[in-house]
Amino acid sequence: MRHPHTTVEMSGKRLLDAYRFTCNGEVIYNVYNLLKGDDDWDPMEQKEKVLAAEKINHKSYTDLPTQLFVTPTRDSIETGRETLLLRATVNRFGNFTLDNQQVIWSIDEKDSTLAKLEVLADGSCKVIPTNTTDEIQTLIVKAFTSSGLEGATLIYLLPEMLEAPPFSSLPTLDIHTDGTISVDYALDMHFTDQSLVSWYRCSDAAGSNPVEVAVSRMNEPHLNYILSSGDVGWHLMAKVEPKHSRCLPGQPEWVVTRSPIQSSQVKGDSRTMRVNLKNISTRYQPEVEQGFFTLDCFAPDDTKEFYWEATNERDPWYYGKGVDGAAADTGLVQANKGARLRYTPVGDAFHDMKISFTAVPAKTAGQGFSSARQQYMDVFIKFDTKGLNGYALRLIRTTKYSDAIDFVLMRYEGGIATPISSPVSADCYRPDCHIVVRVTGNRLSVHAENSRSYHIVPDRPEVVQTVLMKAVITPNRWGGFGFQHTGTVGSGATLIKDLQVEWR
Known part of the structure; x- marks a missing residue:
């Protein structure tokens, strides 16, 4: 409902x-x-x-109400700590309020153990949660009038919060022969473990200079971390904040590897990177270093005429549900305007390269971004992440179409982007648009298409459904990749999922 x-x-x-x-x-x-x-x-x-x-x-047919509106329409309250006051407004058509209207409040009989209702003298209703279970329960409170008007509120009833559980066994680390490291601990509780396990790279066994590289999400502790070439030479630290469904995170415990990670302990293919977006850290991290993601907000020079500034007071990205057209998906989403992500691989020379991902724009009509005010997303490839040199695919909204964007190949020199191809207008940039950007020798190519069915405007051959484009480039030795988004966030953002990178 x-x-x-x-x-x-x-x-x-x-x-x-x-x-x-x-x-x-x-x-x-x-x-x-x-x-x-x-x-x-x-x-x-x-x-x-x-x-x-x-x-x-012998009946009245004037000043009859047409709406019963209950506020709030959705909320959550904790048992033993909070109550919720519901108010009902009876309106005539056009939002003209009728006073002194009797409203009856009720809940289903099956929910009588979850909450109590107390109707106050002014007709409002106080909801008192009595959820004694271990799980969050949903409650629908109904309001109605004798004429047949109805309204309802959806309330999430949290059980009474408890103290975080103590450790019965402190965290320990174990490096496995399959190239993973795991953290093991025990908590004195009967609940399902929802502890927040975060992983850091540190400069020594004391945990100095920690940089967060992976976190827990969706109430699932991130117990097993896959070692990569970026971990070599660093000590790994796991921080465990004990938690279950009925408590807030408790005081953390840390454990650090005694020795730095060795290259022999890394078993994965360093030439292929299936980015674990679910557990990637999205904290602001401005340092550019091999093996690290660099996350910040940045306003490129070619957007300055629209008078906006990037701020890094908050984290630039988040992992979770999108909105509007991306509401059914989970992935990496821009949290602030100017969100930028760069990854610097370990190594000195890289040749052919391929990036593939699925873009799920919040906009569903093919326009991709909120406006044509230099709002775009660049996909970096063969990129010098520090000097901002290399190449990119630009996805940009223009004034040409309200249901299509332009795909343009770009060359970056010192942070300044210049087109190296003619734009290709396409209407496929809507949920879900699969994009592949590839460099083979001296050729940069793009393939983008959408397997979902959608309305195609007839007799408009200049707007394509499948993007196939290429340009001749000057080969370089860089292997960085990333994204730069200059559009508004929320309903103008793009969710990114299924991200994979290959180097050859």
Whole structure:
């Protein structure tokens, strides 16, 4: 029930009279009741007919309400700590409030052990949670009037929060022959473990200069960390904050490897990187160093005419649900305007390279971004992440179309981007757009398409559904990749998932 306050069945109820009624066998649509407002507007000249029907049927057909609105419509409260006050407003059509209307509050009998309702003198309703289970419960509180108006509120009832559990066994680390490292610990509790396990690279066995590289999400402790070439030479530290479904994270315990990670302990293929977006750290991290993701917000020079500044007061990215067209997906999403991500691989020379990912824009009509004010997303490839040199695919909204964007190949020199191809207009940049950017020798190519069905405007051959483009480039030795988004976030963001990078 996403919008429980918007729909009600009116058949056989007094409520229907607000819209239509019968008098002497004639069906009368009650436009006068709906439009009269406070100034007695009667564009259909129905007033006299409606007033006459009132006398004949001995019923009122004016000033009848059409809406019962309950606030808040959705909330959450904790048992033993919080209550929630619900208020109901009865409106005539046009949001004209009717005072002194009796509202009845109720919950289903099956939910009677989860909460109590207390109706106050002013007609509002206090919800008192009594959830004694170990899980969050949902409760629908209904409000209705004698005429048939209905409204409802969806409430999440949290059980009473407990103290975080103590460790019965402190964290220890174990490096396995399959190229993973795991943290092991035990908590004195009967709940499912939801501890926050975070992984850091440190400069010594004391845990100095920690840089967060992986975290736990979705209430799933990140117990096993896959070693990579970026970990070599660093001590790894695991921080464990004990947690379960009925407590906040407790005081953490740390454990650090005694020795730095050796290259012989890394078993994965360093030429292929399936980026674990679910557990990647999205904290602001401005340092550019081999084996590290660099995350910040940045305003490129070619956007400065639109007078905005990038701020790094908050983390630039988040991992989680998108919005609008991306609401059903989970992935890496821009949290702030100017969100930028760069990765610097370990090594001195790289040749052919391939990046593939699925883009899920919040915009669903193919426009990709909120406006055509130099809002774009660049996909870096063969990139010098420190000097900002290399190449990129630019996805940019223009004034040409409201349902398509331009794909343009770019060359970066010292942070300044210059087109090296003609733009290709395409309407495939909508959920889910699969994009492959590849460098082979001296050729940069792009393949983008969308396997979902969507409306294609007829007789518009200049807008393609599949992007196939290429350009000749000057080969370089860099192997960095990344993303730069200059659009607004929220409904203008793009969720990124299924990210994989290959070096050859």
